[in-house]
Amino acid sequence: MNIDLLKRLCETPGVPGREHRVRDLILDEAGDLFDEFFMDPLGTLVGRRFPRIASRAKNKKTQPKENPDATRVMLLCHMDEIGFFVKHISDKGFVYVDPVGGFDPRNLFSRRVMVCGADADYLGVMNPGGKPIHISSPEDRKKVPEIREFYIDLGMTADEVKKRVRVGDMVVMHEPLIEMGDKIVSKALDNRVACWLGLESVRAIEKAGDKHDAEIIVAFTVQEEVGLRGAKTSSFSVEPDIAIGLDVTLSCDTPGVSPEDATTVQGEGAGLHVKDSSFIADTELLDELEAVAKKKRIKTQRTVLSGGGQDGAAAQQAGAGCRAMGLVVGTRYIHTVTEMIDKRDLKAACDLLAAWLPTVK
Numbered sequence: 003m004n005i006d007l008l009k010r011l012c013e014t015p016g017v018p019g020r021e022h023r024v025r026d027l028i029l030d031e032a033g034d035l036f037d038e039f040f041m042d043p044l045g046t047l048v049g050r051r052f053p054r055i056a057s058r059a060k061n062k063k064t065q066p067k068e069n070p071d072a073t074r075v076m077l078l079c080h081m082d083e084i085g086f087f088v089k090h091i092s093d094k095g096f097v098y099v100d101p102v103g104g105f106d107p108r109n110l111f112s113r114r115v116m117v118c119g120a121d122a123d124y125l126g127v128m129n130p131g132g133k134p135i136h137i138s139s140p141e142d143r144k145k146v147p148e149i150r151e152f153y154i155d156l157g158m159t160a161d162e163v164k165k166r167v168r169v170g171d172m173v174v175m176h177e178p179l180i181e182m183g184d185k186i187v188s189k190a191l192d193n194r195v196a197c198w199l200g201l202e203s204v205r206a207i208e209k210a211g212d213k214h215d216a217e218i219i220v221a222f223t224v225q226e227e228v229g230l231r232g233a234k235t236s237s238f239s240v241e242p243d244i245a246i247g248l249d250v251t252l253s254c255d256t257p258g259v260s261p262e263d264a265t266t267v268q269g270e271g272a273g274l275h276v277k278d279s280s281f282i283a284d285t286e287l288l289d290e291l292e293a294v295a296k297k298k299r300i301k302t303q304r305t306v307l308s309g310g311g312q313d314g315a316a317a318q319q320a321g322a323g324c325r326a327m328g329l330v331v332g333t334r335y336i337h338t339v340t341e342m343i344d345k346r347d348l349k350a351a352c353d354l355l356a357a358w359l360p361t362v363k
Contacts, residue, residue, distance in 0.1 A: 003349060004202060005181065007031060011194035015118050015174040017085030018102045018225040021045060024081040028197060028222055035204045036220070037066050042239055044224055046232040047081075051204060051218040064213045073216040075362055076242035076324075077203075077355070078233050078313035079196035080226030080249070083189065084337055086173040088117065095160030096153040097126070099173050103227035107149055109338045115154055116176040119166050125176060126156040177339040184269070184345050191341040195331050195348065196248035197222055203355035216244075216362040226313055230280070233313035237320035244287065244362065245326040246355075247314025250343070251275065251305055253332030266332030268344040271301025272351035275328025280311025281318050283327035291329070294358045300350050305330060329355065 016024035025047050029039065036049035053072050054064035084103025091097055097117065113128045130147035132138070154173065156163055179188035188194075200220040207214065219240055223232035237245065251273055252265035266273050274292060276283050288304075295302045305328075318326035331351050334342040 003345060004198075005186070007201070008186065008194065008198045009179040009188075011197050012179045012188040012190045015085070015116060015123075015172060016081055016083060017087070017172045017174060018082040018228045019045075020118070020172040021081040021224045024194070024197065025222065028081070028201065031201060035201065035208055037068075042232075042235050044232050044235045046224050046236040047222040048236055048240065049220045049222075051220075053215050053217055054213045056213045063211050069217070073244065073362055074219055074240060074242045075216045075359065076219045076221060076237065076240050076245045076317055077200050078221050078223055078237075078245060078247050078317055079200040080193045080223045080232065080313055081197060082225055082227050083174065083192065083194070084227050085175070088167055088169050088171045088173060090169070091160075091164055091167060092153075093160060095158060095163040096155060097163065097167060097173075098150070098153050101149050104337055105149060106337065107146055107152070110149070110152055113339065114176045116174050117154065117156065117167055118172045118174070120168065120171070122166070124156050124166060126154040128152055128154050175339045185342050186345060186348070187340055187342045189339040189341065191333055191343055192250045192336055193226065193248075195250050195333075195343065198348075199248050199329075199352055199355060202352050203359070206352065206356035207359060210356070212360045214360040214362070216359065218359055223313055230311060230313055230316040233316035234320060237317040241321055242317055242324045245314055245317030245324050247275070247312040247317065247326065247328040248351075249275075249312045249328060249330050250333040250336065250341070251307055251330040252336055253334045256334060265307055266303055266305055266330075268332055268334065269346055270303045271295075272303075272347055272354050273305040273328075273330035273332055274302050275305050275307070275312070275314070275330045278307040278310045278312065278315075278328075281315035281326065283314075284325040287325050287327045291327070291354060291358055294361060295354050298353065298357045300354050300357065301346070302350065302354065305332075
């Protein structure tokens, strides 16, 4: 498994509306996996891979052949991570932020962050206003601050901060990806996991030299965390016949959560996403992927999420609509800097995509 690619994807900053660094990394990595790319006005990067026909010569790769009548299969992989925009710089040089994406303030205490300025990136620490433990009361320590109360200290004078940082600069958590046994822990696994799957599943097909009759379209979408925005615009442009929303989902197989709310169990395979609050999967498509997984002995588990949404919903409802479902990887501690996936589940999702895509007629 190409863990180095996942590491680079996760550690590259890119909040909603500021995904350009992630997009550049993907373009550099894509090589000859796609026959053409285009970027829509909102910033979504769309790669098209034409159908591949078998070569008549022995030991030769399949050959691309554009076919306007081919089934269009669209994989949607959002590039953005939850983060912040700078909204105010105080007279003392403390930076206040506005969130883009959903945060639980309990997970924001004493965090290292990166403020991405126009010319350079600056490391800082995030804390809420208030007294430290030595001088706070028991009542003070019970309070959970609101996000607006958190500020960033860049360790600079106020003048230095105001010269280097502007309102509108993006702020991300600053944490490295690490491996822990069968697990991977990082910020931004939501949803650089999907970007990785979009690249690595196509790479697996290319490496195997497998023919495919469908046109494979991978959309690296923007602004999912603030309303599936990039998926909406790109789906209207592509007009897919089939759409697969690639994403993470909850894996609450941890203390304090009942089994019926776990959503997924880590190590039990890729998630076949049946439903969330944004869409209901196409049942025949669900059965189709499940049958391929069974034939190839790839572990899967069906998933239902009571809330949340994902890019597959936007594609399903674009234009005249399309058949759609989600393929997901269960993630513990989601929307924190300690998001955790199981390598076996990630591999299962990649293997299933690489096995299923060549079967689409």
